[in-house]
Amino acid sequence: MIYADNAATTRMSEAAIRTLVSVAKENYGNPSSLYSFGQRAKEILEDARSAVAEVLGAQPREILFTGGGSEGDNQVIRSAAELGRRKGKKHIVSSAFEHHAVLHALERLKKEQGFEVTLVDVHEDGLVRPEEVAAAIREDTCLVTIMTANNEIGTIQPIREIGEICRSRGVLFHTDAVQAVGHLPLHTPDLPVDFLTASAHKFHGPKGVGFVFVRKGVQILPLIDGGAQERNKRAGTENVAGIAAMATALREAADHLEERGAQTAKMRDKLIRGLREIPHGALNGDETRRLPGNVNFCFEGIEGESLLLLLDDRGIAASSGSACTSGSLDPSHVLLAIGRVHDVAHGSLRLSIDETLTDDEADTIIQSVKEVVAYLRGFSPVWRDLESGKIPHIL
Amino acid sequence: MALYSEKVMDHFRNPRNVGVIEDASGIGEVGNAKCGDIMKMYLKIEDDIIQDVKFETFGCGSAIASSSMATELIKGQPVSEAMKLTNQAVAEALDGLPDYKMHCSVLAEEAIRSALEDWRKKTQADSLP
Numbered sequence A: 001m002i003y004a005d006n007a008a009t010t011r012m013s014e015a016a017i018r019t020l021v022s023v024a025k026e027n028y029g030n031p032s033s034l035y036s037f038g039q040r041a042k043e044i045l046e047d048a049r050s051a052v053a054e055v056l057g058a059q060p061r062e063i064l065f066t067g068g069g070s071e072g073d074n075q076v077i078r079s080a081a082e083l084g085r086r087k088g089k090k091h092i093v094s095s096a097f098e099h100h101a102v103l104h105a106l107e108r109l110k111k112e113q114g115f116e117v118t119l120v121d122v123h124e125d126g127l128v129r130p131e132e133v134a135a136a137i138r139e140d141t142c143l144v145t146i147m148t149a150n151n152e153i154g155t156i157q158p159i160r161e162i163g164e165i166c167r168s169r170g171v172l173f174h175t176d177a178v179q180a181v182g183h184l185p186l187h188t189p190d191l192p193v194d195f196l197t198a199s200a201h202k203f204h205g206p207k208g209v210g211f212v213f214v215r216k217g218v219q220i221l222p223l224i225d226g227g228a229q230e231r232n233k234r235a236g237t238e239n240v241a242g243i244a245a246m247a248t249a250l251r252e253a254a255d256h257l258e259e260r261g262a263q264t265a266k267m268r269d270k271l272i273r274g275l276r277e278i279p280h281g282a283l284n285g286d287e288t289r290r291l292p293g294n295v296n297f298c299f300e301g302i303e304g305e306s307l308l309l310l311l312d313d314r315g316i317a318a319s320s321g322s323a324c325t326s327g328s329l330d331p332s333h334v335l336l337a338i339g340r341v342h343d344v345a346h347g348s349l350r351l352s353i354d355e356t357l358t359d360d361e362a363d364t365i366i367q368s369v370k371e372v373v374a375y376l377r378g379f380s381p382v383w384r385d386l387e388s389g390k391i392p393h394i395l
Numbered sequence B: 001m002a003l004y005s006e007k008v009m010d011h012f013r014n015p016r017n018v019g020v021i022e023d024a025s026g027i028g029e030v031g032n033a034k035c036g037d038i039m040k041m042y043l044k045i046e047d048d049i050i051q052d053v054k055f056e057t058f059g060c061g062s063a064i065a066s067s068s069m070a071t072e073l074i075k076g077q078p079v080s081e082a083m084k085l086t087n088q089a090v091a092e093a094l095d096g097l098p099d100y101k102m103h104c105s106v107l108a109e110e111a112i113r114s115a116l117e118d119w120r121k122k123t124q125a126d127s128l129p
């Protein structure tokens, strides 16, 4: 299998697996227990916190362990909303192409608590404009939440500029960095963010574990009530093995960030060049301001799910933003947000690779996509109409 | 667990009756690019019998397999039988479809019905003095 769906999840690294197994086996004590066996687990937990913090240049106290990216996003948003509400601030600024963990949390606040949400445009290049964020901030804005990198099209947002605007306006800023942590250099001391959410399974760690960076002095409320774990910010016996494995994975990712990033980007660009040869297709999102592993195309006249199924038959695991892959009637909100019309958005393909993709595998992907697209177009009534001039080509 | 039954995958991978009929007696096109599935059916009808049927589909695996199966079910049948084709029959013949994919089989039923209506209109027009 050629695995080209790293944005969905990644393979756990060997080192992370070793940590996971060894901690689960040898250190199963409860970190809250006072005997030494429990305290050993506590040590492992705190070592992991220090390791994660070190990678980000943060302080250990600024790292809050969670059960993954969705939880982190929800906790930050619900907490900031509650704290804002207490001061009569019930407005949040975000973008149209955030992950559903953000968008649906915002929807709930609108519905249940009468919050107002402004979603700024993400433009055709898949980039938020800082000045539009600035214009959207109001007197009653309690939070700005803009992702660091988009999960579908991989575009990297100007979060530094946005963060500076938020600072100068005295508004809290959260960035969903789930797709970025472990892949882009992120250094919190000089990044003006108050909260940053990450998830281990996107950087070769285990699923169901993540963390939120919460800047020192910034308040966060718990999402889950119960015991006093995580300094009262996240109740529940800690997933010590998972957290330790996450730390191992992040350490490793950070140690190899540059070389892996360069190699991955090289293969990304090869894929982009190859797929550009398919007529009436287009790359989604800015070509350079994107994650090293993200390739996302739309092809006219075909539908994404059938493309994926036929690629699967050829041993290629990829993903699409078509409606029929999501189980809804609408194609990806991300593609619609960057202005792709429905007809075109249905024919999308996301390849998200890592540095292990070989030249030969990239060639296989390019060749397979070319053949499958041509095959599907061969009996597509939409393609027939496009080619006969009955409807105009858009791409 | 696989997304689709073996039958669906077989019809998806090897769709039957793909193509166009240049001198079709009736053509039906349903769906729209907004929802993501479009089907076009071409019928060749002689003596009220569906002599030939071809389809073109833009759509997901379920849409392509449903089109293929629907053509198999009506080929060689009298028009009166083809009119009775339901999406349930198409889905059943495919050993079932996931719930959220049933709408794709509905399109197959509609495409055939629309092609039959087109044929009926054309034949009625022909018989006018």
Ligand SMILES: Cc1ncc(COP(=O)(O)O)c(C=O)c1O
Pocket (backbone or CB within 6 Å): A007, A008, A067, A068, A069, A070, A071, A073, A099, A101, A147, A149, A150, A151, A176, A178, A179, A199, A200, A201, A208, A210
């Ligand atoms: C940008 C982004 N945010 C949040 C999430 C949710 O993370 P998790 O799967 O760990 O809950 C994901 C992953 O699907 C993501 O890509």
Ligand SMILES: [Zn+2]
Pocket (backbone or CB within 6 Å): A324, B036, B037, B059, B060, B061, B062, B063, B101, B104
């Ligand atoms: Zn469908």
